[in-house]
Amino acid sequence: MSAAAPPAFEHPVRVYWEDTDAGGVVFYANYLKFFERARTEWLRSLGVQQQALREATGAIFIVSQTQLQYLAPARLDDELRITVQPLQLGRASMQLAQEAWCGSQLLATSEIRIGCVDEASFKPRRIPTAITSRMNTCLP
Amino acid sequence: MSAAAPPAFEHPVRVYWEDTDAGGVVFYANYLKFFERARTEWLRSLGVQQQALREATGAIFIVSQTQLQYLAPARLDDELRITVQPLQLGRASMQLAQEAWCGSQLLATSEIRIGCVDEASFKPRRIPTAITSRMNTCLP
Amino acid sequence: MSAAAPPAFEHPVRVYWEDTDAGGVVFYANYLKFFERARTEWLRSLGVQQQALREATGAIFIVSQTQLQYLAPARLDDELRITVQPLQLGRASMQLAQEAWCGSQLLATSEIRIGCVDEASFKPRRIPTAITSRMNTCLP
Amino acid sequence: MSAAAPPAFEHPVRVYWEDTDAGGVVFYANYLKFFERARTEWLRSLGVQQQALREATGAIFIVSQTQLQYLAPARLDDELRITVQPLQLGRASMQLAQEAWCGSQLLATSEIRIGCVDEASFKPRRIPTAITSRMNTCLP
Numbered sequence: 001m002s003a004a005a006p007p008a009f010e011h012p013v014r015v016y017w018e019d020t021d022a023g024g025v026v027f028y029a030n031y032l033k034f035f036e037r038a039r040t041e042w043l044r045s046l047g048v049q050q051q052a053l054r055e056a057t058g059a060i061f062i063v064s065q066t067q068l069q070y071l072a073p074a075r076l077d078d079e080l081r082i083t084v085q086p087l088q089l090g091r092a093s094m095q096l097a098q099e100a101w102c103g104s105q106l107l108a109t110s111e112i113r114i115g116c117v118d119e120a121s122f123k124p125r126r127i128p129t130a131i132t133s134r135m136n137t138c139l140p
Numbered sequence: 141m142s143a144a145a146p147p148a149f150e151h152p153v154r155v156y157w158e159d160t161d162a163g164g165v166v167f168y169a170n171y172l173k174f175f176e177r178a179r180t181e182w183l184r185s186l187g188v189q190q191q192a193l194r195e196a197t198g199a200i201f202i203v204s205q206t207q208l209q210y211l212a213p214a215r216l217d218d219e220l221r222i223t224v225q226p227l228q229l230g231r232a233s234m235q236l237a238q239e240a241w242c243g244s245q246l247l248a249t250s251e252i253r254i255g256c257v258d259e260a261s262f263k264p265r266r267i268p269t270a271i272t273s274r275m276n277t278c279l280p
Numbered sequence: 281m282s283a284a285a286p287p288a289f290e291h292p293v294r295v296y297w298e299d300t301d302a303g304g305v306v307f308y309a310n311y312l313k314f315f316e317r318a319r320t321e322w323l324r325s326l327g328v329q330q331q332a333l334r335e336a337t338g339a340i341f342i343v344s345q346t347q348l349q350y351l352a353p354a355r356l357d358d359e360l361r362i363t364v365q366p367l368q369l370g371r372a373s374m375q376l377a378q379e380a381w382c383g384s385q386l387l388a389t390s391e392i393r394i395g396c397v398d399e400a401s402f403k404p405r406r407i408p409t410a411i412t413s414r415m416n417t418c419l420p
Numbered sequence: 421m422s423a424a425a426p427p428a429f430e431h432p433v434r435v436y437w438e439d440t441d442a443g444g445v446v447f448y449a450n451y452l453k454f455f456e457r458a459r460t461e462w463l464r465s466l467g468v469q470q471q472a473l474r475e476a477t478g479a480i481f482i483v484s485q486t487q488l489q490y491l492a493p494a495r496l497d498d499e500l501r502i503t504v505q506p507l508q509l510g511r512a513s514m515q516l517a518q519e520a521w522c523g524s525q526l527l528a529t530s531e532i533r534i535g536c537v538d539e540a541s542f543k544p545r546r547i548p549t550a551i552t553s554r555m556n557t558c559l560p
Contacts (some may be wrong), residue, residue, distance in 0.1 A: 040297070
């Protein structure tokens with residue numbers, strides 16, 4: 001990452017009972033919840049409230065592709081840091097890298113593809129340009 | 141229960157990894173998922189498809205009160221039976237008893253109050269009479 | 281509540297996509313997740329880390345009874361405040377009142393009974409006295 | 421697929437309120453729950469009970485990689501079919517293709533990598549050969 005690049009956005013997540021499974025660790029699907037929370041807070045940090053955006057424009061963001069590697073387990077009470085790093089921005093979609101960390105240990109890495117669609121038809125639509133211009137500032 | 145009373149409706153639920161927590165047992169909130177699945181199948185057995193009902197009438201059923209006792213834990217791979225027994229039917233609400241069983245062991249008992257509301261306003265509305273007449277046949 | 285009583289413990293919860301259902305509101309079972317998070321943070325505020333407690337003593341807290349009233353729905357992006365107010369403390373169990381608020385609106389109220397059990401046998405055991413003495417300071 | 425290849429294993433999944441989100445469709449993380457349920461039932465169809473396997477040998481299966489494409493949304497009351505098709509079997513891991521279908525519509529495709537690990541150390545261990553020999557019969 002070049003010197004001028006902003007650091008990835010980070011969101012803290014605490015592991016609660018609800019997140020764990022009988023293996024004693026965080027259930028694999030729940031990382032997708034953590035990643036979604038972090039994306040929501042990243043959007044909020046850019047001034048985008050998804051519920052308000054939807055009511056005003058009918059646009060919602062959906063996930064179209066996910067790719068995850070699970071490297072180490074997290075356990076009850078662990079404090080995780082979830083990162084969001086946009087890799088590519090298109091007119092109606094974007095590609096993000098997201099990671100889950102516990103202290104200095106990398107737990108999971110992902111690439112997530114997000115699309116902007118109309119809430120009624122689920123057909124692709126252009127991301128409002130006011131939003132993409134703010135997202136552009138986060139590109140590496 | 142009198143001889144003429146129909147037996148409570150039963151719905152089978154298998155315990156998967158997603159349902160368990162780091163205590164090695166089913167997470168307490170997930171019994172509410174199991175109870176909801178069984179209520180949905182009980183409604184379906186009476187000819188009520190909730191998605192179709194909503195599209196046709198704007199009516200949705202919501203939970204207004206729950207009371208649960210947890211008696212014994214369930215574990216991965218357990219096969220549960222979830223019961224639904226209506227206790228009382230009103231114009232816009234109903235009271236149900238629900239239980240979770242594993243073999244001959246009672247795991248959890250509940251009383252659940254359901255209301256019928258308008259999907260937009262969440263204001264109470266009358267349960268369609270075609271539905272209440274079918275529900276009446278399930279009363280003890 | 282008398283003038284000398286400490287205010288109820290509060291924990292903030294943001295509503296994410298994962299918490300909502302197709303009714304557009306928070307799914308009823310998920311309030312039990314919010315209540316559990318707040319209880320965990322209340323315990324932490326008293327110096328109790330559940331994972332550490334379990335490793336040191338084999339004691340875990342389980343929920344034995346819940347009673348909830350749902351008064352108003354919460355929606356995506358809402359900021360909730362979840363309260364914890366102990367009502368009664370026994371040797372091996374406690375009774376708590378918990379509420380969910382959004383701004384000045386009360387969304388849900390509950391009474392929750394918690395038991396302390398051995399992690400292997402799930403048999404009741406005494407709550408460590410160092411913990412109950414700290415909990416006592418929270419009683420109304 | 422050659423004439424001699426067995427068809428992919430299928431497991432039915434009904435969409436309940438718990439599975440949906442405020443977009444009116446199944447929440448993206450929940451497909452990982454559906455895929456896990458189908459894998460569990462596929463293992464069961466091969467005579468493998470995971471809880472019994474763990475108690476007998478200390479071996480558990482964990483997910484190490486997932487790759488998903490989301491093609492079309494599912495809604496409340498939809499009846500899905502989840503497939504399991506092993507692609508490759510190693511000594512301590514396997515690669516599976518899984519799909520979610522609603523009627524003739526493909527909703528989601530995935531490739532999932534599963535590892536066999538020791539429940540205490542989470543270190544890789546050989547899949548019991550009695551199991552791999554049965555899994556081999558499912559290869560395309």
